[in-house]
Amino acid sequence: MAADLWTALFIGILAAFVGYEVISRVPVLLHTPLMSGSNFIHGIVLVGAIVALGFSTTPVEQGVGLVAVIMGAMNVTGGYVVTERILAMFDRSKKKGGGP
Amino acid sequence: MIAWQEPLVDAVYVVAVLVFILGLRAMSSPATARRGIVQAGVAMLIAVAVTFVIPGLRYPNFPLIALGVILGSLAGWYWARVVQMTAMPQMVAIFNGMGGGSAAAIGAVEMLGNLSNTSISGLALAGAVIGATSIAGSMIAFLKLQGWLRSKPIVYPVQQPTNIAVLVVGVGFGVYAVWMTQTVWLLPFFVLMILFGLLLALPIGGADMPVVISLFNALTGIAVALDGFALVSGPLGDAGYAMVIAGTLVGAAGSLLTLLMAKAMNRSVGNVLFGAFGATEETGTTIHGSMKPIEAEDVAAMLAYANTVVVAPGYGMAVAQAQQKVKELADLLEARGVTVKFAIHPVAGRMPGHMNVLLAEAGISYDKLFDRDEINPEFSNVDVVLVIGANDVVNPAAHRAGSPLQGMPILDVENAHNVIVIKRGQGKGFAGIENDLFYKDNCHMLYGDAQAAVGKLVTALKKMD
Numbered sequence: 059m060a061a062d063l064w065t066a067l068f069i070g071i072l073a074a075f076v077g078y079e080v081i082s083r084v085p086v087l088l089h090t091p092l093m094s095g096s097n098f099i100h101g102i103v104l105v106g107a108i109v110a111l112g113f114s115t116t117p118v119e120q121g122v123g124l125v126a127v128i129m130g131a132m133n134v135t136g137g138y139v140v141t142e143r144i145l146a147m148f149d150r151s152k153k154k155g156g157g158p
Numbered sequence: 159m160i161a162w163q164e165p166l167v168d169a170v171y172v173v174a175v176l177v178f179i180l181g182l183r184a185m186s187s188p189a190t191a192r193r194g195i196v197q198a199g200v201a202m203l204i205a206v207a208v209t210f211v212i213p214g215l216r217y218p219n220f221p222l223i224a225l226g227v228i229l230g231s232l233a234g235w236y237w238a239r240v241v242q243m244t245a246m247p248q249m250v251a252i253f254n255g256m257g258g259g260s261a262a263a264i265g266a267v268e269m270l271g272n273l274s275n276t277s278i279s280g281l282a283l284a285g286a287v288i289g290a291t292s293i294a295g296s297m298i299a300f301l302k303l304q305g306w307l308r309s310k311p312i313v314y315p316v317q318q319p320t321n322i323a324v325l326v327v328g329v330g331f332g333v334y335a336v337w338m339t340q341t342v343w344l345l346p347f348f349v350l351m352i353l354f355g356l357l358l359a360l361p362i363g364g365a366d367m368p369v370v371i372s373l374f375n376a377l378t379g380i381a382v383a384l385d386g387f388a389l390v391s392g393p394l395g396d397a398g399y400a401m402v403i404a405g406t407l408v409g410a411a412g413s414l415l416t417l418l419m420a421k422a423m424n425r426s427v428g429n430v431l432f433g434a435f436g437a438t439e440e441t442g443t444t445i446h447g448s449m450k451p452i453e454a455e456d457v458a459a460m461l462a463y464a465n466t467v468v469v470a471p472g473y474g475m476a477v478a479q480a481q482q483k484v485k486e487l488a489d490l491l492e493a494r495g496v497t498v499k500f501a502i503h504p505v506a507g508r509m510p511g512h513m514n515v516l517l518a519e520a521g522i523s524y525d526k527l528f529d530r531d532e533i534n535p536e537f538s539n540v541d542v543v544l545v546i547g548a549n550d551v552v553n554p555a556a557h558r559a560g561s562p563l564q565g566m567p568i569l570d571v572e573n574a575h576n577v578i579v580i581k582r583g584q585g586k587g588f589a590g591i592e593n594d595l596f597y598k599d600n601c602h603m604l605y606g607d608a609q610a611a612v613g614k615l616v617t618a619l620k621k622m623d
Contacts, residue, residue: 063277066390066402070383073403076179077410083186086504086529089415089511092185094250095195096411097375099178101202102404103260103382104227105209105397106389110267111223112215119270120219124226126263129293131230132237133257134206138199139238140249145192147243147518 088148094141101134163211164396170208171400177201178404182411188524209397230256243519244476247367247509248303251296254375258292261285261381262351266344268388273339278391283332285384287351292377294355299370302359303508309364311434317361318432324354361434365473365550367508369419369430376412379405415510422504422530424556424565435562447597449584452604454611457578458618461487462494464541468533470501470569471513474547474582478608484546485520487612490619500526501533501543501569503551530569537573545571545579545595547608549586553593562591577601580611 084092107130111123177197184194206227210220234253241249265286272278301307314320328350335343362370386401420427429435461467469488475481488498500522506513514527537543545552548569555561556568571577572595579596581603586592595601604611 062390063387066387066399069399070402070406073406074410077407078414080179080183081411081414086502086511087514087524087527088185088188088191090246090509090515091191093372093375093415093510095182095185096379096408097250097254097257099182099198099404100257100379100382100408102401103257103264104206106264106385106401107260108209108223109212109389109397110264111226112219113271114219114267119267120222122263122266124222126260126267127223127226128230129256129263130260131227132234133253133260134202135231136234136238136249136253139235140246140253141195144515145195148188148524149192
C-alpha cells in the first residue's frame with residue numbers, strides 16, 4: 059500500500075523535527091537519562107517484533123521472530139529500569155535541596 | 159463486520175506516541191523528568207499489551223510471543239536492577255544493542271515473508287543493515303567499557319578499505335537477495351553486516367565512547383523507523399506508524415546528542431569514527447618545568463582554608479568509585495564554610511552526562527554542578543581546583559597550536575590560584591598527549607588511586623578539627 063508509505067514518510071519528517079526541538083531543551087545535567095530514556099523509547103521495537111512473530115508462518119520466521127521479541131523485550135525493560143534508576147537519584151538530590 | 163480491535167489498537171498507539179513525546183519533553187528539567195519516564199513506561203506497557211489483539215495474528219504463535227516477552231523482560235529487568243551505577247555506560251550500550259538486534263531480526267522476518275514485495279523487503283533490508291551494525295557495534299562498545307576488550311583503539315593495516323569492502327559486499331548480498339527473491343543470500347548478508355559493525359567499533363577508543371554510544375542509539379532509532387516503514391507498507395501494519403514516530407524521534411535525538419558530544423571535543427563525528435584517535439602518542443614536544451608531588455596533609459590544609467574549591471572529576475573518579483568519598487570531602491569542607499562547586503566537562507567519563515549521574519548517586523545536589531561554560535569565567539577567583547581522575551579535558555595543550563587537542567574546549571582550571579591533580583601515576587591521558595597543566599607552577603600532583611587519595615584528604619581534614 060504505497061499511500062500508507064507516503065503517509066508514514068510525512069509523519070517521519072515531522073517526528074524528526076519534534077525530536078530535535080524537544081531534545082535541544084534538555085540540559086547537560088540530564089544527558090545520560092536522555093540517552094537511556096530515548097533508548098527505552100526505541101524499545102517500541104518490541105511491538106514490531108510481536109507483530110512480525112505473530113504473522114510468522116515458517117519455523118525459520120518463528121525462530122528469528124522469537125529472537126526479535128526477546129531482544130526487544132530486553133531493550134524496553136532494561137532501558138526503562140536503567141532510566142528510572144538514574145532519574146530516581148536526581149529526584150532524591152532535588153528533595154535534599156541546594157546548599158548547606 | 160467491522161472489527162473493534164483495529165480502532166482500539168490505533169487509538170492506544172496514538173496516545174502512547176503522544177506520551178512518549180511528552181516524556182522526552184519532561185526531561186528538560188530534573189523536577190519533571192522522573193514523572194515523564196514513568197508515564198512513558200505505562201504508555202509502553204499498554205501499547206505492548208494492546209498489540210496482542212491485532213486481528214490476523216496467528217494464535218499458534220502466541221505461546222512463542224509470551225515466552226519471548228517473559229524471557230527478555232526478566233533478563234533486562236534483572237540485569238538493569240543489579241548493575242552498579244558505575245557500569246551504566248555499558249548497560250546503555252547493551253540495551254541499545256538489543257534494540258538494534260531486534261530491529262535487524264524484524265527486518266529478517268519481513269524479508270523472509272515478503273521477499274516478492276520489493277518495497278517492503280527493500281525497507282526491511284535497510285532496517286536490517288542499520289540494526290545489525292548497531293547491535294554489533296554496541297557489543298564492542300560494551301566489551302570495551304566493561305574492560306573485557308582493550309579500550310585503546312585497535313588498528314590494523316588497510317583498516318578503512320577493509321571495512322568499506324565488508325559493508326559494500328554485505329549490502330550487495332542483501333540487495334541481490336531482494337532482487338532475485340532468493341532468501342539464501344540473506345545469510346551471508348547478515349554475517350557480513352554483523353562483521354561490519356564489529357570492525358567499525360574496534361578502532362574507536364574508550365574516551366570517544368560518549369560520541370559512539372549516542373551514535374549507536376541514533377542508529378537503532380533509525381533502524382526501528384525503517385522497520386516501521388516496512389510494516390506500514392504491509393497489511394495490518396498500524397504498529398508501523400508508532401515505530402516510525404518513536405524511531406525517528408530517537409534517531410533525531412541521538413543524532414543531536416552525537417553532534418553535541420563531538421563538538422565538545424572539537425572533532426567531527428567522522429574523525430571520531432575513523433580517526434583511531436589516541437592510537438599514537440605525541441612526540442617531539444618538550445615542556446619546561448617539572449611535576450611537583452604534594453602530600454595529602456598539605457592539600458587538606460590548603461582546602462580547609464580556602465574560600466572556594468572547585469572539583470573537576472573525570473573517568474578516573476568513576477573507575478576508582480571515589481564519588482562517595484568526594485561527597486564526604488565536600489560535606490566536611492562545607493561544614494567549615496568553604497564553597498564547593500563541581501566543574502563538569504561534557505565529555506568527562508564514558509557517556510554523555512556520566513559525571514552528573516555519579517555525583518547524583520553520591521547524593522551531591524545538582525545545583526552544585528556547573529557546565530564548562532558556566533564555570534570557566536570563575537576559575538580566576540577559585541582558590542583550589544581539585545582535579546580527580548581527569549586529564550585531557552583540563553589539558554591547556556588545547557590552546558596550543560599544533561597539538562592534537564588543539565581547539566578542544568576545556569575546563570580552564572590552570573587559571574585558579576592552586577591546582578591539585580589526583581592521579582594514579584605520571585602516565586598520559588587517553589589522547590596520549592603530555593598534559594602541560596601538570597608542569598605549571600601552581601599545579602601539584604597528589605599521586606594515588608582516586609578513592610584512596612580522597613580518603614586520605616578526608617582523614618586529614620577530620621584530624622584538623
